[in-house]
Every structure is written in C-alpha cells, then in structure tokens.
Amino acid sequence: MVTGQTRINNRDSGVMGMAQAGRTTPTVRVGGIAIGSSHPVVVQSMTNTDSADIRATAVQIAELARAGSELVRITVDTPGAAAAVAGIVEHLDRMSCNVPIIGDFHYNGHRLLKQYPECARLLAKYRINPGNVGFGKKRDDQFATIVNLAIAHDKPVRIGVNWGSLDQSLLARLMDANGRTGKPQPADAVMREALIVSALESAAQAEELGLAHDRVILSCKVSGVQDLIMVYQELAQRCDYPLHLGLTEAGLGSKGIVSSSAALAVLLQQGIGNTIRISLTPEPGQARTDEVVVAQELLQSMGLRAFTPVVTACPGCGRTTSTLFQSLALDVTNHVRTRMPAWKCRYAGVENLSLAVMGCIVNGPGESRQANIGISLPGTGESPVAPVFIDGEKAATLRGDTLTADFLALIDNYVKEKYPPIREN
Numbered sequence: 239m240v241t242g243q244t245r246i247n248n249r250d251s252g253v254m255g256m257a258q259a260g261r262t263t264p265t266v267r268v269g270g271i272a273i274g275s276s277h278p279v280v281v282q283s284m285t286n287t288d289s290a291d292i293r294a295t296a297v298q299i300a301e302l303a304r305a306g307s308e309l310v311r312i313t314v315d316t317p318g319a320a321a322a323v324a325g326i327v328e329h330l331d332r333m334s335c336n337v338p339i340i341g342d343f344h345y346n347g348h349r350l351l352k353q354y355p356e357c358a359r360l361l362a363k364y365r366i367n368p369g370n371v372g373f374g375k376k377r378d379d380q381f382a383t384i385v386n387l388a389i390a391h392d393k394p395v396r397i398g399v400n401w402g403s404l405d406q407s408l409l410a411r412l413m414d415a416n417g418r419t420g421k422p423q424p425a426d427a428v429m430r431e432a433l434i435v436s437a438l439e440s441a442a443q444a445e446e447l448g449l450a451h452d453r454v455i456l457s458c459k460v461s462g463v464q465d466l467i468m469v470y471q472e473l474a475q476r477c478d479y480p481l482h483l484g485l486t487e488a489g490l491g492s493k494g495i496v497s498s499s500a501a502l503a504v505l506l507q508q509g510i511g512n513t514i515r516i517s518l519t520p521e522p523g524q525a526r527t528d529e530v531v532v533a534q535e536l537l538q539s540m541g542l543r544a545f546t547p548v549v550t551a552c553p554g555c556g557r558t559t560s561t562l563f564q565s566l567a568l569d570v571t572n573h574v575r576t577r578m579p580a581w582k583c584r585y586a587g588v589e590n591l592s593l594a595v596m597g598c599i600v601n602g603p604g605e606s607r608q609a610n611i612g613i614s615l616p617g618t619g620e621s622p623v624a625p626v627f628i629d630g631e632k633a634a635t636l637r638g639d640t641l642t643a644d645f646l647a648l649i650d651n652y653v654k655e656k657y658p659p660i661r662e663n
Contacts, residue, residue, distance in 0.1 A: 284311040289315070302526060363395065386447060485517060566641075567595040
C-alpha cells in the first residue's frame with residue numbers, strides 16, 4: 239500500500255520473541271492482515287474524527303497508517319457515518335491506502351449494517367460491544383442481526399467487552415449467584431468474571447449462529463492495570479480466540495503511556511495478546527499518531543517486532559552540561575522516522591538499524607561500537623571532537639557547525655550501502 243511513491247504498510251516479517259510462543263490460537267484474517275497463531279502482534283488505532291466527514295476521516299486514517307497502524311477503527315454510530323464508509327474507502331483508494339477499516343458499533347449497529355449494505359460490505363471487521371448491542375428481549379435478535387450480516391459478508395467480528403458498559407443483567411446474575419455462595423468473592427472479582435463470561439457467552443452465541451471459530455477475536459477492557467492483567471490471564475486460560483489488548487481510558491501523556499505499557503508488557507511477555515491499541519487521551523493539538531508510535535515502541539522494546547531504527551541515547555549527567563547530544567538525539571530520531579516510509583519500501587531489513595548518540599567519553603565509545611552507527615560527543619572539558627563508529631570500527635571524526643548534517647548524511651549513506659534493495663514483484 240503506497241501514498242505517492244511511499245509504502246505506508248510497514249508491517250514487518252516480525253521479530254518473534256518468547257512471549258508469542260506460549261499460546262496457540264486460530265488465525266483470523268482482517269483484510270490482508272493475519273492475526274493470531276504465530277503471526278506478529280498487530281498494531282491498531284482509532285480515529286477521533288466525525289466519521290460522517292469523509293475527507294477528515296480518510297486523511298486521519300491515512301496518517302495513522304503511515305505511522306504504522308495496521309488496522310484502523312472508526313466509529314459508525316449514525317446513518318451519516320454508515321453512508322460515509324463508501325466515500326471514505328474511495329478517498330483512501332485515491333491515496334493508494336488500503337489499510338483495513340474496522341467499524342465500531344454500539345446500540346444501533348444492527349440497523350446501520352442492514353440499512354447500508356455498502357458499509358457492511360466494505361468494512362474489514364465489525365466490533366460489537368455485548369453490553370451495548372441491545373437490552374432485554376431485543377438483545378439476542380440485534381446481536382444475531384449483526385452476526386448474520388458478518389457471516390453473509392464473510393467478516394470477522396471482535397466481541398469487545400468494556401468495564402464501563404458491562405451487560406448489567408449478566409452482572410446482576412453473577413452478583414446474585416456470588417451472594418448465595420458460602421464464601422462470596424469481592425465485588426471487583428465478580429465484575430472481572432462478568433467481563434470474561436460476557437465475552438465467552440457472546441462468542442459461543444455467535445458460533446451457534448454460524449460464525450466460524452476463526453472469525454472471532456475477543457477483548458475485555460478495563461482502566462486498571464492489575465485488573466486488566468488478571469482478566470486477560472484468566473480469559474487466555476479459558477479460550478483459544480485471538481485477543482486484542484488495550485487499557486481503556488488509559489489517560490493523558492505519561493500516565494497513559496506508563497499504565498498501558500505496564501499492563502500490556504506483562505501480558506505480552508506471557509504470550510497473551512495478538513493485537514494491541516494504546517488508548518491515549520490526546521492533549522489539545524497532539525497528533526493522533528502518537529498512540530501508534532507508543533504501541534510500536536512497546537513491541538520493539540520487547541523484541542517482538544521491529545518497526546524503525548532504535549536510537550540509544552544517554553540521559554545526561556554533570557559531564558554533559560552541553561545540550562548538543564540532546565538536540566542531536568532528537569534530530570536523529572526525527573530523521574529516521576521521517577525517512578522510514580521511503581526506506582521501508584526500498585531497503586530490506588532497515589527497521590533493524592541501530593544508532594547511538596552518546597554524551598561523553600565514559601560510555602560513549604563503548605555504546606557507539608555496539609550500534610551499527612554511533613557517535614560519542616564530547617563531554618564537559620573534553621576535546622571538541624566526536625568520533626563516529628560504524629559496525630564497531632572508528633570511521634570518522636566530526637566537529638563544528640556541520641556535525642549534525644554530517645552525521646545524518648553518514649546514516650543515509652549507511653542505509654543505501656548496507657541494506658539490499660527491495661525488488662518489486
């Protein structure tokens with residue numbers, strides 16, 4: 239998938255670590271993306287535009303895809319949003335962006351999918367929230383309508399349970415049963431069980447209606463780190479469906495990043511999780527793509543995927559009173575992220591490039607030799623020169639006002655010389 243001359247599907251072949259070796263699941267295919275089994279963990283995100291706004295939604299989907307989101311979910315909550323899906327897909331086609339689009343349905347999905355057959359046909363997957371699919375006697379009929387449409391259009395379904403919209407009748411049933419036991423469990427334990435039961439019972443109901451076992455993905459999202467870990471550990475033991483991980487309402491900035499990483503890293507290390515989303519609350523003016531970057535960095539830091547060159551940089555200390563190494567580290571990071579869409583479609587394996595930007599002689603030369611390309615900048619009182627190491631050997635010495643441009647040029651040249659060109663089929 240390309241935008242202009244730039245490939246924007248940056249799913250790699252996968253750097254599979256020990257974490258994904260422990261749990262066997264069916265493979266669920268969403269558009270051209272394989273989820274589950276031994277396939278790499280998939281990164282996904284969600285737009286926050288008005289889905290009825292075709293251009294704004296298509297542009298944000300393309301931005302998320304360029305950043306590395308392999309699946310993108312959109313809200314389909316009104317007739318206008320359902321009618322817009324065809325226009326969104328057409329707009330994406332004109333941008334040569336064919337990332338799979340997931341429809342997120344609550345309350346009225348049964349009507350929208352039925353009334354707008356192009357929406358049902360063009361979406362790559364449907365997301366159903368069992369707590370919001372319907373209430374009372376209507377619940378089963380409305381759930382069946384969505385599932386039958388998924389079967390008719392050969393679409394996978396994510397049954398996504400959320401703590402904040404849990405099926406209250408199910409919760410009441412489990413609370414009553416818990417109260418009748420001799421040793422009742424705490425209320426939060428019953429709520430965790432209700433999440434799991436809601437997902438499993440809904441999946442069983444979908445299969446009874448004829449949805450294939452390998453067309454189901456489950457999620458049980460909560461906003462607490464320990465609750466999420468406990469829910470998914472239990473869910474993973476009780477089913478073999480691929481699981482989508484995410485801490486719902488993770489929060490702003492560092493709080494959302496740290497909480498999501500703390501929860502998802504534990505589960506991924508245990509082999510639990512086949513797709514992930516980092517649900518960051520964006521600050522005013524913040525790029526929506528930031529949540530994609532965090533998801534990629536989490537997977538890459540765990541050795542599960544490789545998306546972009548790793549830049550190692552020291553934190554600084556009293557030996558690094560100059561800010562040069564800080565600005566260079568930022569310039570290098572931005573440079574490789576900007577270059578990656580083009581590099582990815584031209585050079586095989588470039589995502590595995592390692593770079594180091596160090597601030598003084600203590601660890602600088604050693605860390606720089608460990609990277610494919612590393613530079614050791616002068617600390618306070620050191621000679622104002624910066625040795626550059628390429629594949630462990632000293633290859634150049636940089637200095638002066640052109641240091642940044644010279645180092646970036648060395649990186650570009652290394653990529654061209656060291657990584658084989660990708661041949662078009």
